[in-house]
Amino acid sequence: MRASDNGSPRIDGRRYWASLMEMAAIGATPRGGCDRQALTDADKQARDLFRAWCAAAGAEVVVDAMGNIRARRPGRRPELPPVVIGSHLDTQPAGGKFDGAAGVLAGLEILRTLDDAAYETDHPIMVVDWTNEEGCRFAPAMLASGVFAGAFTEAYAYARTDREGRRFGDELERIGYKGSYPCTAEPWKCHLELHIEQGPILEAEGKIIGVVTGAQGIRWYDVAITGRRGHAGSTPMERRKDALVAASRAVEGLDRLAREFAPRAVATVGTLEIRAPSRNVVPGEVRFTIDLRHPDEGTLDELERRCAAILAEACARDGLSFSWERIWSFPPVAFDPRCVSAVREAAIALGYPWREMISGPGHDSCYTARVVPTAMIFVPCREGLSHHEEEWAEPEHLAAGCQVLLEAVLALARAD
Ligand SMILES: [Zn+2]
Numbered sequence: 001m002r003a004s005d006n007g008s009p010r011i012d013g014r015r016y017w018a019s020l021m022e023m024a025a026i027g028a029t030p031r032g033g034c035d036r037q038a039l040t041d042a043d044k045q046a047r048d049l050f051r052a053w054c055a056a057a058g059a060e061v062v063v064d065a066m067g068n069i070r071a072r073r074p075g076r077r078p079e080l081p082p083v084v085i086g087s088h089l090d091t092q093p094a095g096g097k098f099d100g101a102a103g104v105l106a107g108l109e110i111l112r113t114l115d116d117a118a119y120e121t122d123h124p125i126m127v128v129d130w131t132n133e134e135g136c137r138f139a140p141a142m143l144a145s146g147v148f149a150g151a152f153t154e155a156y157a158y159a160r161t162d163r164e165g166r167r168f169g170d171e172l173e174r175i176g177y178k179g180s181y182p183c184t185a186e187p188w189k190c191h192l193e194l195h196i197e198q199g200p201i202l203e204a205e206g207k208i209i210g211v212v213t214g215a216q217g218i219r220w221y222d223v224a225i226t227g228r229r230g231h232a233g234s235t236p237m238e239r240r241k242d243a244l245v246a247a248s249r250a251v252e253g254l255d256r257l258a259r260e261f262a263p264r265a266v267a268t269v270g271t272l273e274i275r276a277p278s279r280n281v282v283p284g285e286v287r288f289t290i291d292l293r294h295p296d297e298g299t300l301d302e303l304e305r306r307c308a309a310i311l312a313e314a315c316a317r318d319g320l321s322f323s324w325e326r327i328w329s330f331p332p333v334a335f336d337p338r339c340v341s342a343v344r345e346a347a348i349a350l351g352y353p354w355r356e357m358i359s360g361p362g363h364d365s366c367y368t369a370r371v372v373p374t375a376m377i378f379v380p381c382r383e384g385l386s387h388h389e390e391e392w393a394e395p396e397h398l399a400a401g402c403q404v405l406l407e408a409v410l411a412l413a414r415a416d
Contacts, residue, residue: 008410009117013399016109020398023049023089023105024097033389034097038090038132039067039168044175046089050104050129057111059127063179065154066144067131067172070181073111075124075413082126083413084191084372085110085405086145086364088133095134096391098381098398103194104129106402110409122415123189130364131172138168140328145364147183149371154183185371190339190412193365194377194405196393200384201357208400209347209354210378213340215366216266216293216358217300217332223311225250227320229276229284244274244283246314246322253310254290257303265294265303266360290324295332295358333359333366336373339412343375346407352400361386377401377408 026049027035027042036042047069051061054071062070072082087103107127114125135141138160146152158169172178197203202210227241251269258267268291275285290307294300304326311322347354359366359376368374379401382392 008407009113009119011109011113011399011402011406013395013402015112016105016399016402017395019053019105019108020097020101023101027091029094029389031389032097033391034091034095035093036089036091036095037093037137038134039137039171039175041175043090044177047129047175047177050089050108053108054111054127057108058115059111062181063177064181064183065179066147066157066183067177067179068144068148068183069129070126071111072124072126073114075121077122077415078124080123080415081187081189082124083121083189083409084126084128085193085409086128086130086191086368087193087195088130088364090132090134092134092136092387094389095387096385096389098196098391098393099198099386100133100195102196102379102393102398106194106398106405109402110406113406121410121413123413125409125413131177132168133364137162142362142364142367143168144183145367148185149367150185151367151370188372190336190373190375191365191368192339192343192375192377192405192408192412193363194379194401195363196381196386196391197378198361198381198384198386202355202378202380203382203384205355206353207355208352208380208397209404210357211340211344211347211354212335212359212376212378213356214295214335214358215333215362216295216360217297218330218362219292219300219304219326220328221290221292221307221324221326223250223288223290223322223324225286225311225315225320225322227284227318228282230282232280232282235282240282241284241318241320242282243286243320246318246320247272247286247288249314250311251288253314254307257306257310261294261299261303264296264358265299267292267303293360297332300332330362330366333369335365335369335375339373339375339408342408342411343377343404346404346411349407350400350403352404375408377405
């Protein structure tokens with residue numbers, strides 16, 4: 001990695017990588033990934049390790065009521081709000097080594113670097129492991145940062161259940177991470193998050209740093225198309241109301257719509273079910289989901305109207321009916337200009353190739369941005385693979401991202 005020539009301490013890329021690999025051994029899967037779902041024994045083990053590392057780096061560790069671990073390094077001026085670095089240690093069931101852990105352990109590496117250098121900042125520095133970012137065991141995703149931002153109540157979060165009916169609150173208690181510190185928004189100076197891109201753009205363009213200016217808005221829909229079941233042998237084509245044929249036309253129409261609004265729009269039909277499927281029955285009812293994303297709320301409204309028209313048109317020829325419902329939405333997020341520029345300036349000062357970008361996936365930062373100034377740094381990941389056991393990020397890219405994070409943190413930790 002390149003040296004920082006402005007007098008800031010240099011992070012130790014090898015130590016950062018070694019800690020990532022040590023963390024990845026917890027919940028390791030046979031294919032090189034991680035299964036460290038929220039509030040499992042593996043999550044507890046990862047938390048215990050992170051906590052011990054933070055304490056060894058001289059930080060004061062506090063656990064809040066949502067199980068978020070907050071490791072705080074005092075500043076020269078204790079009355080000032082902390083500059084916070086946050087991400088998550090939980091993973092998908094067949095997840096990778098880097099999604100989340102890269103950000104939390106970059107924060108740890110910064111605590112260690114500052115501790116080694118006995119470096120004094122004005123503002124305190126705090127590293128946070130956010131509980132249950134992934135949402136695969138306890139839906140919805142980004143649950144604890146959502147509670148912090150006031151999007152969910154603590155009672156709602158505690159009552160979430162996994163597939164076996166175990167409650168989030170009980171599991172949090174079971175692993176010993178139901179803290180007493182309140183999980184409510186505080187006047188933090190800012191929240192910065194380093195994350196792998198989880199997409200192919202940086203790698204394809206040979207860039208090392210993504211300066212993330214915001215995140216896409218997301219809307220989820222449930223769709224049902226109803227036609228008429230009929231015998232596959234005796235129902236003439238012109239009398240059919242085939243729900244799968246109509247659904248296929250709709251899927252194709254949605255793909256065309258997103259391409260019309262490319263590159264910023266994306267539309268996905270990720271699940272599709274035929275009711276009571278049989279090889280010799282004309283499908284009478286099909287249900288599917290739509291995931292629609294765009295960084296602009298007004299455009300999302302327009303895309304939503306166009307979706308309705310596509311569904312209507314897909315059903316019109318053969319006289320089928322449809323119903324659809326928006327079941328969830330997350331508005332587009334614009335990160336804080338001052339935090340974004342601290343990241344951009346750090347990337348420029350260090351000489352790394354960078355570009356601005358919008359996050360496709362949601363992150364804890366999407367919630368923190370509602371209550372504290374927030375920005376994110378992306379580093380490339382191989383072939384854009386994520387939520388995948390083969391997820392991979394190059395050690396030197398992670399080290400570069402961590403150094404950029406350190407520079408941005410130090411700039412923001414100076415008293416105004
Ligand atoms: Zn993540």
